[in-house]
Amino acid sequence: MNLTSIIFLLLSLMAVGSSLMMISSKSPVHSVLWLIVVFFAISGHYILLNAQFLAIVNIIVYAGAIMVLFLFVVMLMNLNAETEPIKNYRLQLVGIVAGGTLLLIIIYAVMKIDVENLVEMKVGDAGLIKNLGMNLFKNYVLPFEISSVLFLSAMIGAVVIGKKDELSK
Amino acid sequence: MMLAMDFAFLIEKLILIVVVVFASLGIAMYTTFAERKVAAILQDRRGPNRAGPFGLLQPLADGMKLFFKEEIIPNFSSKTLFILGPALAMLTACMTSAVIPWGNKVELFGRSIDLQIADVNIGILYVFGVVSLGVYGIMIGAWASNNKFSLMGGLRAASQIISYELAMGISMIALLMVTGTLSLKEMVVQQQHGYWNVVYQPLGFLIFLICAFAECNRTPFDLPEAENELIGGYHTEYSSMKLGFYLFSEYINMFISSVVMATLFFGGYDLPFFDESTLAPNIAAIIGVAALMAKVIAFIFLFMWVRWTIPRFRYDQLMHLGWRILIPLALFNMLATGGAILYFGK
Numbered sequence: 001m002n003l004t005s006i007i008f009l010l011l012s013l014m015a016v017g018s019s020l021m022m023i024s025s026k027s028p029v030h031s032v033l034w035l036i037v038v039f040f041a042i043s044g045h046y047i048l049l050n051a052q053f054l055a056i057v058n059i060i061v062y063a064g065a066i067m068v069l070f071l072f073v074v075m076l077m078n079l080n081a082e083t084e085p086i087k088n089y090r091l092q093l094v095g096i097v098a099g100g101t102l103l104l105i106i107i108y109a110v111m112k113i114d115v116e117n118l119v120e121m122k123v124g125d126a127g128l129i130k131n132l133g134m135n136l137f138k139n140y141v142l143p144f145e146i147s148s149v150l151f152l153s154a155m156i157g158a159v160v161i162g163k164k165d166e167l168s169k
Numbered sequence: 170m171m172l173a174m175d176f177a178f179l180i181e182k183l184i185l186i187v188v189v190v191f192a193s194l195g196i197a198m199y200t201t202f203a204e205r206k207v208a209a210i211l212q213d214r215r216g217p218n219r220a221g222p223f224g225l226l227q228p229l230a231d232g233m234k235l236f237f238k239e240e241i242i243p244n245f246s247s248k249t250l251f252i253l254g255p256a257l258a259m260l261t262a263c264m265t266s267a268v269i270p271w272g273n274k275v276e277l278f279g280r281s282i283d284l285q286i287a288d289v290n291i292g293i294l295y296v297f298g299v300v301s302l303g304v305y306g307i308m309i310g311a312w313a314s315n316n317k318f319s320l321m322g323g324l325r326a327a328s329q330i331i332s333y334e335l336a337m338g339i340s341m342i343a344l345l346m347v348t349g350t351l352s353l354k355e356m357v358v359q360q361q362h363g364y365w366n367v368v369y370q371p372l373g374f375l376i377f378l379i380c381a382f383a384e385c386n387r388t389p390f391d392l393p394e395a396e397n398e399l400i401g402g403y404h405t406e407y408s409s410m411k412l413g414f415y416l417f418s419e420y421i422n423m424f425i426s427s428v429v430m431a432t433l434f435f436g437g438y439d440l441p442f443f444d445e446s447t448l449a450p451n452i453a454a455i456i457g458v459a460a461l462m463a464k465v466i467a468f469i470f471l472f473m474w475v476r477w478t479i480p481r482f483r484y485d486q487l488m489h490l491g492w493r494i495l496i497p498l499a500l501f502n503m504l505a506t507g508g509a510i511l512y513f514g515k
């Protein structure tokens with residue numbers, strides 16, 4: 001077992017363990033904090049895949065901005081109050097079905113894994129910033145532009161919803 | 170694989186890490202002293218002058234005092250998170266220094282040693298990532314205190330840092346368009362051979378400077394700890410060395426952001442109007458480190474000068490400045506830079 005495999009296993013353990021902690025902890029603030037640990041583990045995997053740009057952007061955008069907003073909302077909503085578990089059984093059933101489907105897909109993917117060769121160093125350089133930029137703006141420029149329009153519409157939507165009360169006055 | 174790695178390389182990096190961390194802690198320590206002295210000079214007082222010659226042992230005395238204070242953990246707070254808060258604040262403050270080029274190569278014991286811990290090709294984004302994580306120390310500590318004033322302080326800090334990160338990022342994009350690299354080392358080398366980046370990006374530098382003040386929670390943006398509204402802000406419930414960690418991490422942040430600004434816009438370890446390559450490498454490296462430190466001290470003085478000159482903003486003024494003035498200005502700067510690059514074909 002080489003060093004890369006050990007790092008890979010540690011990161012995977014960290015990711016799985018903190019995901020479990022995230023869904024099992026009672027306090028929503030703790031859940032958010034565990035989710036941040038998951039993002040760090042995933043960023044570590046990106047670095048192993050030689051995609052440093054993706055790794056750092058994952059941290060800046062998800063751990064650094066989006067989760068701060070989550071934490072913000074959770075902290076304001078319920079100060080120290082233990083949240084009520086969902087009592088609606090239909091919703092629970094839907095959750096079980098959806099989660100089970102995802103689990104099936106993951107099991108299928110795991111079955112096809114090449115166990116002998118878990119990790120490889122320096123495979124592909126698509127994640128480096130230069131190649132990523134070239135790819136995005138040459139080969140995939142149309143999907144890129146379309147998704148940016150999507151983002152723009154989401155932003156405008158957020159502003160409209162935020163201004164709803166002011167407009168109706 | 171571990172064995173194949175150069176053992177001397179590992180030792181070299183380890184020593185460099187220890188030196189850099191201790192140097193930034195030491196500098197931050199004396200920055201607290203300098204802050205009090207500068208405040209005293211600006212207010213026509215003498216400042217601390219009792220401990221040691223010229224009061225030079227004052228930071229040690231302050232640290233000792235904090236260590237011996239009683240440590241209080243509030244009853245109703247989450248103990249783990251309460252301790253995690255200041256620890257995270259300190260950790261993120263110390264992590265940024267990893268990608269900063271402190272000087273050129275030195276030659277010791279027949280080895281050529283880079284005065285930079287890691288020259289990663291995403292250098293400046295790494296700094297950005299760590300800075301964006303810095304807010305967790307404050308938010309976790311504030312929430313874990315189980316105190317309304319703390320929570321308000323923490324929320325203020327978070328929204329302030331997120332708001333100013335945007336303008337900072339956009340001003341950085343304009344700079345990256347000029348330099349064409351994310352590596353801090355390459356940026357310094359470019360500035361050694363050409364003009365400093367501040368010549369190309371004066372507006373970008375101004376925006377970056379203002380945002381750096383906000384990111385460090387320094388006056389006029391120190392609303393998270395506005396004592397006349399929030400008692401002590403996010404660290405109201407903290408005592409002893411945990412409080413010390415929060416206060417101290419602010420000074421480390423100030424030091425690191427001064428280094429980042431000097432590196433990005435003012436040539437890093439480059440001495441102006443002087444060709445270092447004619448000198449022996451070790452002497453050139455020493456001159457380089459000294460030049461960087463001189464620039465950093467100038468920036469730290471600016472931080473203090475502003476603190477004791479400009480009063481604190483109101484919270485709506487802060488948000489107005491961030492969202493309605495700085496972000497449009499930064500966007501304009503980015504467009505103008507792009508246009509100029511197209512026009513001059515640089």
